[in-house]
Amino acid sequence: MTEQEVFDKIAGLIEDHFQTPADKITNDLNFKKDLDADSIDTVEFVLELEDTFGAEIPDEDAEHIDTVGDAVQYVLNHQKK
Amino acid sequence: MKIAVDAMGGDHAPEVVIQGVERARNELPESVTFTLYGDETKIRPLIQDDTRLTIVHTTEKVESTDEPVRAIRRKKQASMVLAAQAVKSGEADAVISLGSTGALLAAGLFIVGRIPGIDRPGLAPTLPTVDGKGFIMLDVGANAENRAVQLVQYAVMGNFYAHDLRGLEKPRVALLNNGSEANKGDDLHQETYKLLEATPGINFIGNVEADSLLQGAADVVVTDGFTGNATLKAIEGTAKTILRLVKHAIMDSGVKGKLGGLLLKGGIKEIAKTFDVSSYGGAVLLGLRAPVVKAHGNADADTVYYTVKQVAAMVENQTVQKSVAYFDAHQPD
Numbered sequence: 001m002t003e004q005e006v007f008d009k010i011a012g013l014i015e016d017h018f019q020t021p022a023d024k025i026t027n028d029l030n031f032k033k034d035l036d037a038d039s040i041d042t043v044e045f046v047l048e049l050e051d052t053f054g055a056e057i058p059d060e061d062a063e064h065i066d067t068v069g070d071a072v073q074y075v076l077n078h079q080k081k
Numbered sequence: 082m083k084i085a086v087d088a089m090g091g092d093h094a095p096e097v098v099i100q101g102v103e104r105a106r107n108e109l110p111e112s113v114t115f116t117l118y119g120d121e122t123k124i125r126p127l128i129q130d131d132t133r134l135t136i137v138h139t140t141e142k143v144e145s146t147d148e149p150v151r152a153i154r155r156k157k158q159a160s161m162v163l164a165a166q167a168v169k170s171g172e173a174d175a176v177i178s179l180g181s182t183g184a185l186l187a188a189g190l191f192i193v194g195r196i197p198g199i200d201r202p203g204l205a206p207t208l209p210t211v212d213g214k215g216f217i218m219l220d221v222g223a224n225a226e227n228r229a230v231q232l233v234q235y236a237v238m239g240n241f242y243a244h245d246l247r248g249l250e251k252p253r254v255a256l257l258n259n260g261s262e263a264n265k266g267d268d269l270h271q272e273t274y275k276l277l278e279a280t281p282g283i284n285f286i287g288n289v290e291a292d293s294l295l296q297g298a299a300d301v302v303v304t305d306g307f308t309g310n311a312t313l314k315a316i317e318g319t320a321k322t323i324l325r326l327v328k329h330a331i332m333d334s335g336v337k338g339k340l341g342g343l344l345l346k347g348g349i350k351e352i353a354k355t356f357d358v359s360s361y362g363g364a365v366l367l368g369l370r371a372p373v374v375k376a377h378g379n380a381d382a383d384t385v386y387y388t389v390k391q392v393a394a395m396v397e398n399q400t401v402q403k404s405v406a407y408f409d410a411h412q413p414d
Contacts, residue, residue: 038200040190040195040200040201043150043190043191044194047154047191050154056154056155059151
């Protein structure tokens, strides 16, 4: 999957989950600061990432996903070759 | 209607679960069916009649010592997780479990999912009152802290629940506070009071204090999770302590005391009956897309029976859908 494809999928999840307009979703968008995500939103989003990309994200890694860009890079780095 | 049952949760599972489900099944319409999730080798021998019962075999289960969120994420074949998944996928309409409250809350939040617009679902048990009618209190501990708007959501959901399950036309909704006047309490409670006064569709009667709860001061008592949990524990602890003191007073006071105790036996039994909470079923997690109900870990078959009937009534009355429609029509600006 290319970076753009991963970004598009994640943007789709964010659009659905946080009701964020597509044009506001950039790599710099911060879940807590910009989307007002609380601990429940964060876990829900990580679970959606796991379901979408078919991988398990350990809690230690999930803690470091602060922005859309972090999520995209995480998925790219853990893609099955 | 299909009810998903976590057959392995609780101290006396699966025995009490199967007994309670079978008894409820015998009384409920034929349209109500059950899926039991758990170890078939343990469940099958306990079933007397498998009409309208399906078993989904799994040996994995959530333990009370498991960290809740981790358990529901990693134990994907656990009986509680499979039961919640059945609701998510639309195979079942509701979930019942006697297992870990934290794990069931996590399964409710992250598998069944929240009603759009509800930030924090609340745990709502029905507690006894002296007139035997009982009252609903929420949140009693699903959250450590709440915002005013969340307490208003509890009031609305509690209102529908009391209407549908307790048959009250206009349930009296009150805010648990440290005084009855409108200006009592901290910022959270003062703000909540104002919002509740302006909330359409509920019969808000003002503040109530904790000492009047068991006297039936309100039908729906709204509180933040921290206060609600402390209040619930205080009620449970006081009741247990008084019963123990009465027992000791009778047993330690010689023949005369025992004779007095014997004479009072009928009356004491009546009190026990008034405060027997098994007929109130389990605590509901209000704010989720489907009924998720937690019965006490040490519940008996009677409690399971009432919990099943309670869940069936919620599905039948579309109690959750009423909240969904309300919040859809009353979205914040």
